[in-house]
Amino acid sequence: MGGVTQAPKDTLGQLLLELHVSGGQASRAALTDRLGCGRSVMGYLLGELADRSLVRIDRTGGKPGGGRPSHQVIIPPQAPTVVAAQIQPDGFTVATVGLGGKILSRSTLPLRSPQPSEALDELCELMNSHVEPNVLGFGVAVPSPVRADGYAPAALHLGWPGLHLQQLLEEHLRLPVSIANDANLAALAEHRHGAGRGSHQLLYLTTGNVGLGGGVVTDGRLFLGAHGYAIEPGHITVDPGGASCPCGSTGCLEVEADHRALLRLLGVDVPLRSVAARIESLLAEPTPEVLEAVHRVNTRLAIGLGSLANIVDADRIVLGGTLGVLYELEPDIVRGKLAERAFLADLAHVPITPGELADSVLLGAAELAFQPLLDDPRAFPAGR
Amino acid sequence: MGGVTQAPKDTLGQLLLELHVSGGQASRAALTDRLGCGRSVMGYLLGELADRSLVRIDRTGGKPGGGRPSHQVIIPPQAPTVVAAQIQPDGFTVATVGLGGKILSRSTLPLRSPQPSEALDELCELMNSHVEPNVLGFGVAVPSPVRADGYAPAALHLGWPGLHLQQLLEEHLRLPVSIANDANLAALAEHRHGAGRGSHQLLYLTTGNVGLGGGVVTDGRLFLGAHGYAIEPGHITVDPGGASCPCGSTGCLEVEADHRALLRLLGVDVPLRSVAARIESLLAEPTPEVLEAVHRVNTRLAIGLGSLANIVDADRIVLGGTLGVLYELEPDIVRGKLAERAFLADLAHVPITPGELADSVLLGAAELAFQPLLDDPRAFPAGR
DNA sequence: CTTGTTTGTGCAGTAGCTGTACAAAGGTAC
DNA sequence: GTACCTTTGTACAGCTACTGCACAAACAAG
Numbered sequence: 156m157g158g159v160t161q162a163p164k165d166t167l168g169q170l171l172l173e174l175h176v177s178g179g180q181a182s183r184a185a186l187t188d189r190l191g192c193g194r195s196v197m198g199y200l201l202g203e204l205a206d207r208s209l210v211r212i213d214r215t216g217g218k219p220g221g222g223r224p225s226h227q228v229i230i231p232p233q234a235p236t237v238v239a240a241q242i243q244p245d246g247f248t249v250a251t252v253g254l255g256g257k258i259l260s261r262s263t264l265p266l267r268s269p270q271p272s273e274a275l276d277e278l279c280e281l282m283n284s285h286v287e288p289n290v291l292g293f294g295v296a297v298p299s300p301v302r303a304d305g306y307a308p309a310a311l312h313l314g315w316p317g318l319h320l321q322q323l324l325e326e327h328l329r330l331p332v333s334i335a336n337d338a339n340l341a342a343l344a345e346h347r348h349g350a351g352r353g354s355h356q357l358l359y360l361t362t363g364n365v366g367l368g369g370g371v372v373t374d375g376r377l378f379l380g381a382h383g384y385a386i387e388p389g390h391i392t393v394d395p396g397g398a399s400c401p402c403g404s405t406g407c408l409e410v411e412a413d414h415r416a417l418l419r420l421l422g423v424d425v426p427l428r429s430v431a432a433r434i435e436s437l438l439a440e441p442t443p444e445v446l447e448a449v450h451r452v453n454t455r456l457a458i459g460l461g462s463l464a465n466i467v468d469a470d471r472i473v474l475g476g477t478l479g480v481l482y483e484l485e486p487d488i489v490r491g492k493l494a495e496r497a498f499l500a501d502l503a504h505v506p507i508t509p510g511e512l513a514d515s516v517l518l519g520a521a522e523l524a525f526q527p528l529l530d531d532p533r534a535f536p537a538g539r
Numbered sequence: 540m541g542g543v544t545q546a547p548k549d550t551l552g553q554l555l556l557e558l559h560v561s562g563g564q565a566s567r568a569a570l571t572d573r574l575g576c577g578r579s580v581m582g583y584l585l586g587e588l589a590d591r592s593l594v595r596i597d598r599t600g601g602k603p604g605g606g607r608p609s610h611q612v613i614i615p616p617q618a619p620t621v622v623a624a625q626i627q628p629d630g631f632t633v634a635t636v637g638l639g640g641k642i643l644s645r646s647t648l649p650l651r652s653p654q655p656s657e658a659l660d661e662l663c664e665l666m667n668s669h670v671e672p673n674v675l676g677f678g679v680a681v682p683s684p685v686r687a688d689g690y691a692p693a694a695l696h697l698g699w700p701g702l703h704l705q706q707l708l709e710e711h712l713r714l715p716v717s718i719a720n721d722a723n724l725a726a727l728a729e730h731r732h733g734a735g736r737g738s739h740q741l742l743y744l745t746t747g748n749v750g751l752g753g754g755v756v757t758d759g760r761l762f763l764g765a766h767g768y769a770i771e772p773g774h775i776t777v778d779p780g781g782a783s784c785p786c787g788s789t790g791c792l793e794v795e796a797d798h799r800a801l802l803r804l805l806g807v808d809v810p811l812r813s814v815a816a817r818i819e820s821l822l823a824e825p826t827p828e829v830l831e832a833v834h835r836v837n838t839r840l841a842i843g844l845g846s847l848a849n850i851v852d853a854d855r856i857v858l859g860g861t862l863g864v865l866y867e868l869e870p871d872i873v874r875g876k877l878a879e880r881a882f883l884a885d886l887a888h889v890p891i892t893p894g895e896l897a898d899s900v901l902l903g904a905a906e907l908a909f910q911p912l913l914d915d916p917r918a919f920p921a922g923r
Numbered sequence: 924c925t926t927g928t929t930t931g932t933g934c935a936g937t938a939g940c941t942g943t944a945c946a947a948a949g950g951t952a953c
Numbered sequence: 954g955t956a957c958c959t960t961t962g963t964a965c966a967g968c969t970a971c972t973g974c975a976c977a978a979a980c981a982a983g
Contacts, residue, residue: 165939184961196940198963203939214962222960223948300883308883356765373762380852381740382885390882391846395778404845404880461788462775466850468764496788498774499684499692501766533938549970568930580971582932587970598931606929607979917969 165531166192170200171209171254172375172529174228176347179255183212184225201228207535209234209254230254235535237524238285238330240278241296241337241516244312244364245428247278250514251285252521256348258514260285271315272323279327291535292331294524295324296340296516298363303383305334312365312427333523338368338475339377339386340519341510345473346372347522349511354471358463360388360456361475361510364430367409371467389413393458408459412452414477420448434477441484449484456481457489461496464503472507479509549915550576554584555593555638556759556913558612560731563639567596568609585612591919593618593638614638619919621908622669622714624662625680625721625900628696628748629812631662634898635669636905640732642898644669655699656707663711675919676715678908679708680724680900682747687767689718696749696811717907722752722859723761723770724903725894729857730756731906733895738855742847744772744840745859745894748814751793755851773797777842792843796836798861804832818861825868833868840865841873845880848887856891863893 173189174181187197204210213227234254241248243266250261264281268274282293297320299307305321321334342351342359351357351372360369367389371378378385389409390402397406410416414430421444425433437445460472474482482489490507497503512518528535557573558565571581588594597611618638625632627650634645648665652658666677681704683691689705705718726735726743735741735756744753751773755762762769773793774786781790794800798814805828809817821829844856858866866873874891881887896902912919 167939187961193941194962195942195964199940220960221950222958223950223962225961302885308885356769378757381854381889382852384883384886385740385850385852387849387882387886390849390880391775392777392842392880393779395842396780402882404882458776458779462846463850465771465774466769466847468766468769470765496774496776498771498786498788499768501686501692502768502771505765551970571930577972578931579933579973583971604929605981606927607931609930 165533166190166196167200167203167532168529170197171204171532174210174230175254175256175525175529176352177255178348179230179253179257181228182225183228186228204532207532209532233289235289235291235528236287237291237294237521238282239294239296239517239520239524240282241520242278242298242313244298247281248517249278249281249285250517250521251287251290252518252524254525256344256518256521258517261517269314271313271318275320275323276327279324282328286330290330291528292333292524293324293328294340294520294522295320295332295334296337296520296523297334298337298366300384300387301334301336303379307334331524331527333526335377335383335520335523336368336370337363337516337519339370339379340523341368341475341512341515342370342372342386342473342519343377343522344512344515344517344519345475345510346375348518349515350473350508351471354469356467356469357471357473358467358469359473359475359510360460360463360478361515362413362431362478363476364427365413365415367413367478371469388459388463391459391462393455393462408455412455412459416455417448417452417481420451421445431477435480438477438480438484446484449481450488453481453485453489454492457492458496460489460493461503464493464496464505465498468502469505472505473510474507475510475515482507483509549917550574550580551584551587551916552913554581555588555916558594558614559638559640559909559913560736561639562732563614563637563641565612566602566609567612570612588916591916593916617673619673619675619912620671621675621678621905622666623678623680623901623904623908624666625904626662626682626697628682631665632901633662633665633669634901634905635671635674636902636908638909640728640902640905642901645901653698655697655702659704659707660711663708666712670714674714675912676717676908677708677712678724678904678906679704679716679718680721680904680907681718682721682750684768684771685718685720687763691718715908715911717910719761719767719904719907720752720754721747721900721903723754723763724907725752725859725896725899726754726756726770726857726903727761727906728896728899728901728903729859729894730759732902733899734857734892735855738853740851740853741855741857742851742853743857743859743894744844744847744862745899746797746815746862747860748811749797749799751797751862755853772843772847775843775846777839777846792839796839796843800839801832801836801865804835805829815861819864822861822864822868830868833865834872837865837869837873838876841876842880844873844877845887848877848880848889849882852886853889856889857894858891859894859899866891867893 211229211231236253239250239252246265248263251259253259301307307320308317324332345351346357357372369388370386390407392406393408394406398410399405400407400410414434494503595613595615620637623634623636630649632647635643637643685691691704692701708716729735730741741756753772754770774791776790777792777795778790782794783789784791784794798818878887
């Protein structure tokens with residue numbers, strides 16, 4: 156976990172972050188405004204970034220508007236990039252991502268071996284093949300909780316045992332590696348580049364093929380807790396007398412409201428890897444039975460949302476994946492149940508939106524790898 | 540809310556905070572160690588603090604130990620103080636508190652009028668009577684959620700309507716006023732001066748006469764959420780089919796596990812203001828019936844703790860007030876149930892301790908008033 | 924009285940801003 | 954086209970909050 160808890164130390168990091176979340180391009184005047192610094196400071200800071208080939212200044216364009224037109228600040232092609240990887244039950248996705256959050260190239264690899272060591276070898280080979288001279292490091296998203304030291308105690312849905320995943324990967328990769336939980340990273344990505352932009356306290360929930368994960372982003376930083384395990388929304392109790400959960404508890408939100416719960420209500424049984432696809436096809440043209448099952452699941456979700464809202468006090472809630480689709484089938488119901496459970500109106504009157512990013516997890520992994528650069532751009536080679 | 544979310548901006552604030560949590564006295568060498576700075580920096584910083592009469596250096600004493608004995612750094616009597624106030628259903632407590640967290644004087648006032656405006660007039664008079672030349676400001680703890688702008692939407696147990704409490708108090712007080720929720724402030728106080736010292740992620744729960752509140756302290760800062768309403772542990776759902784709660788929901792932890800819940804199980808009915816006292820007397824020599832009721836309540840509490848642990852990932856859990864007493868009657872039961880509900884062993888294997896402070900709420904209110912000084916000591920008048 | 928260890932001090936130096944004055948680049952009015 | 958306004962970038966001196974180094978002070982052990 157590469158310092159995601161640390162806020163940028165100085166103004167320079169803030170500037171680079173601002174440019175990064177603006178998609179890699181912004182007018183100099185707008186940046187000065189958003190940083191709240193003087194114009195001369197901006198000149199100094201941009202000089203520092205330019206020394207490190209992190210920005211290029213375009214002195215021509217700019218929209219008029221009365222006075223001298225502002226320069227455009229652009230992240231150039233030779234700026235640093237990172238290699239992001241996503242581990243999924245059925246395979247890997249690897250991508251090269253540039254500052255600004257743009258995916259420059261991507262490749263996928265089906266999981267061929269159930270043995271972690273063999274599978275990781277293949278993953279590392281693919282990741283290494285993405286390395287170019289300007290790659291800073293690797294970020295890896297894992298469908299498992301991840302401890303601050305890089306240990307993944309239980310990639311339940313992969314069938315892997317507890318592994319010192321970061322250490323294992325570092326043995327095969329020659330650049331710095333950071334790893335974290337996939338749902339946490341998706342939350343971070345939606346905050347930086349998606350539906351959570353500008354939020355001060357973002358609550359994010361999502362479902363994959365199985366399980367229900369999420370994350371909280373407070374003032375731009377992932378809420379990681381003491382060990383890195385914070386925000387396991389799938390395992391808050393929504394009904395102590397409910398179904399038993401593989402985690403050992405009963406009535407967890409995950410067993411009551413994830414994709415499998417929905418399929419169970421419908422009496423559908425499909426293999427793990429095609430759960431999400433099946434859900435999607437069912438929701439495309441929902442029958443009355445499907446809608447009723449959706450209603451049951453949404454009701455459970457709203458109970459969980461209520462508990463979370465009372466703890467987190469979010470100013471935005473983003474629902475990733477098909478969770479957003481389920482919500483949009485009956486937003487008023489979910490909002491109503493949330494309002495019942497929320498302790499105060501302010502806790503419930505929060506914008507709820509589906510996620511905006513198709514590759515939130517992958518982009519989040521890239522954010523993880525970019526974080527050291529954003530935290531302290533000056534620590535990176537000043538080059539010519 | 541006076542900037543409790545802001546970490547000290549500079550090293551000077553960190554130093555003053557370190558001295559503050561050390562009880563107002565520490566050796567210069569120990570401080571240098573804990574700040575991780577050079578000895579010359581410490582000299583410079585102590586000079587800055589001395590210029591502001593915030594410290595006195597005692598060059599004599601010090602324990603030997605091989606080399607030159609280290610000076611003692613002491614907060615002198617003329618250092619700034621604050622006036623802290625606690626609003627309770629049956630009256631007010633007001634105290635003058637010094638740096639280091641020592642209560643210098645205190646007074647109480649029974650609540651004479653059910654009218655907020657009259658009651659607040661009396662409170663302000665008492666608070667003003669505590670003002671001396673070196674008082675920096677006021678901190679007030681309220682048995683209600685408090686919004687970041689000082690609005691208290693529902694002091695349910697006082698019977699007061701929503702009030703712009705901070706504004707109302709400021710009209711009668713001539714020094715800066717900060718207000719916040721009492722349970723949040725108790726959490727902050729236990730972190731700075733009590734059972735939560737040194738914790739990076741503290742989860743605190745407590746009960747008063749009625750209700751169940753708490754707070755989270757992350758890296759030394761109160762977790763306040765988007766509006767200031769974060770961490771209402773009393774209103775997470777522990778049983779959707781459970782008793783209805785005045786908040787409009789059902790099966791809230793508060794109605795299932797607070798003091799009234801315990802008395803309800805025992806068929807005892809006493810007026811609000813004597814609930815806590817009655818609980819205390821019952822627990823002093825518990826009968827088998829009392830123990831059984833305690834068991835029921837502890838079981839509910841553990842369900843809530845499980846949900847909270849899975850979200851917060853604390854490295855310490857502190858139970859304030861009689862919650863700590865209930866826990867200590869059967870710690871293994873609570874720990875066991877928590878382990879069942881926690882998603883991972885690391886989330887449950889957390890030290891659980893009763894609170895250490897008799898006046899946690901009052902001390903927390905003082906912390907609130909001290910915060911601007913700790914955030915930026917240089918902003919306060921230099922020279923003697 | 925020497926040696927060793929730990930601690931405080933003086934002072935020159937530096938990074939990272941900050942403010943001010945001014946120049947540049949556009950539009951608009953006449 | 955020229956004068957004038959607005960907005961923006963630039964140059965440069967100055968400042969604050971550290972940082973590092975060399976050295977002196979205070980004790981204990983021998």
